[in-house]
Amino acid sequence: MILDDTHAAVPQPPSAPHSALAAAPDSLIQALRPDASYAQLALAADELLALTRRGLAGDSEAYAQYQSILLDLHLPADPASEPTRRWLASQVYRVEDEFAPALPDFQPVPVEQFRAAIDAEIESRTRVRHPMSQYLFQGQPSERDVRFFLEHHWIRSYNFYSLLAELAFRFEDIRDASVFYRNLYGEAGAETPDRSHPALLSHLMTHFEIPLRIDFAALHPLEKAYLNNRIRCVRHTDVAWGLSLLYAVESVSCVNHLRIYELLQRMGVPEGPSEFHRLHGTQDEIDTEEMWELIAKYAQSETFQRTFMQSLARHFDINRAYFDLLWRQMQGPSFH
Template sequence: MNRLHAYRDAGRPLAAPAEDVSTLLAAALQPGAQLSRVTSALEAILALTERGLAGDAPAYAQYQSLLLTLHLPGEARTEATRRWMASQVYSVEDRFAPALPDYSPVSVALFRERVDAEIAARSRVRHPMSLHLFEGTPPREDVRFFLQHHWIRSYNFYSLLAELAFRFEAIEDASVFYRNLYGEAGAEDPSRSHPALLSHLMTYFDIPLRIDFAGLHPLEKAYLNNRIRCVRHPDVAWGLALLYAVESVSCVNHRRIYELLQRMDVPAGPSEFHRLHGTQDEIDTEEMWALIARFAPDESFQRQFMQSLARHFAINHAYFDMLWQQMPGQSSRQA
């Protein structure tokens, strides 16, 4: 580990050509790879991460791609290595995280008001893509494009709940996520699991269920990576902020999608996922807030929570701007 310590102590990257980093990582993730291979790959990824977060766009794209490789399920014998390497990338991201200037802790009640106000202010409700989809008359190709990316974001939401549950020592705390997981898994009927229900809509729109992760845009990879990074963070404020931000707007967002599907005369079966989520997620939100309230008196928790929200919304905004620009009907709208 001397080379890695040297990298950290020097405070500067040990440069490796960008095209070589993927090769180094592939070698490091071979079962039984020597520690020197793992260290070499990690040094190169951390250097790439620093360059990317400092403004180098190609480096940013590649580091997000490599981090997603570490996050995705792979060879079981390299699971521990992949998680450890990803955790080292998180430490670099933490150093580049924007500070919260002049943050003052507040009471728990005021903290919820502050959090909900921040979520409302950063809502996608007035985003041009949302206005086009939910208040306009979007063509089917635009709706299909939106739903395809919605599948990428939603199909494995259950895994985020499972990851965050492991961060809590007390079963009373973890049970908030286990109850949510029970619903995600379809309760007593696996055919009613939420991924299964959503897959029916994908099939209806002829959207492939298998995701080409390597082909995703760097900003979409960044969005997916940040979700995993937050729920794995040792400070539970990061994961709680991420999931609360998602769950607290879930009902409204799913209801709007359901209403869009109704206007398009999509049958009840493929629409069931969004009909269901348009009503039930409010319970999950309130249970999650009750857990957040137990930690919220701590000033450090409040600061980390708000920092997680800020990062989530910054990535989320850039990601949805990208989707709007890539939506199939955009070229005709700009003409």
């Protein structure tokens, strides 16, 4: 993927022969054809949901396959199949709901105490405490280690704006949706598109010679699960899933980006490529406060509180497994 000097393009997904659907059950391939019948669609859904249940019940091969298929359903593709892809993905979400964390010790609390409970959970499980983060931000990482971290940081971060847009659509009241539209306005560079956040971050990738094009099919299943969960949460019809996910991300954004910026400064990276992290190390607190006001509006409901905390628990379980994977790969002999 080649960028011009002013605009960052979203990396395109791999072509069909390299996608997960190339090895998907034939029923699913047939269901995505423009002339697919209802019977073909129903068969594909039944087989995909059975695969999902096996994966979530502990079958590692089924888990890897369903995460690969789900990511392919999430990625931009033929517009004609978009409605079918979204519907199939939504059915997978319903199965995943069945496996949501049980939270046996959950107790609803008054709204004014709910934020303290959320922030305590985030503080106890934040990735800042992960050994890989401690090594990168407090140790002496090699440039190769930093490049590896930033490569996966690009995969996680380049299209964050799309998560905001998806969640905004879940709210009927424009006053609620506006919380994300204001955030999205900043992500898009406000009145200056060449300063959009993907464009700024792409400059850092270019500095480290990290390809902007992402081969999604080649990603590890745990990384696919991380990406899928983000999309799932913001597309879910219950906004508690999306609000929890984005609050967890935004509430620690400043400290995470500030530490990356400080790491880049220690490495002597110029200000231009570092600007994305300099900005995010100072400006995300306003977005967090606005989001909390929206969360508080819904947190009168015990059901909302439980789902919010289930989403938070799932996010951190997936996040931990994903970061453990990256840390193992960074330490592995094949990497060095």
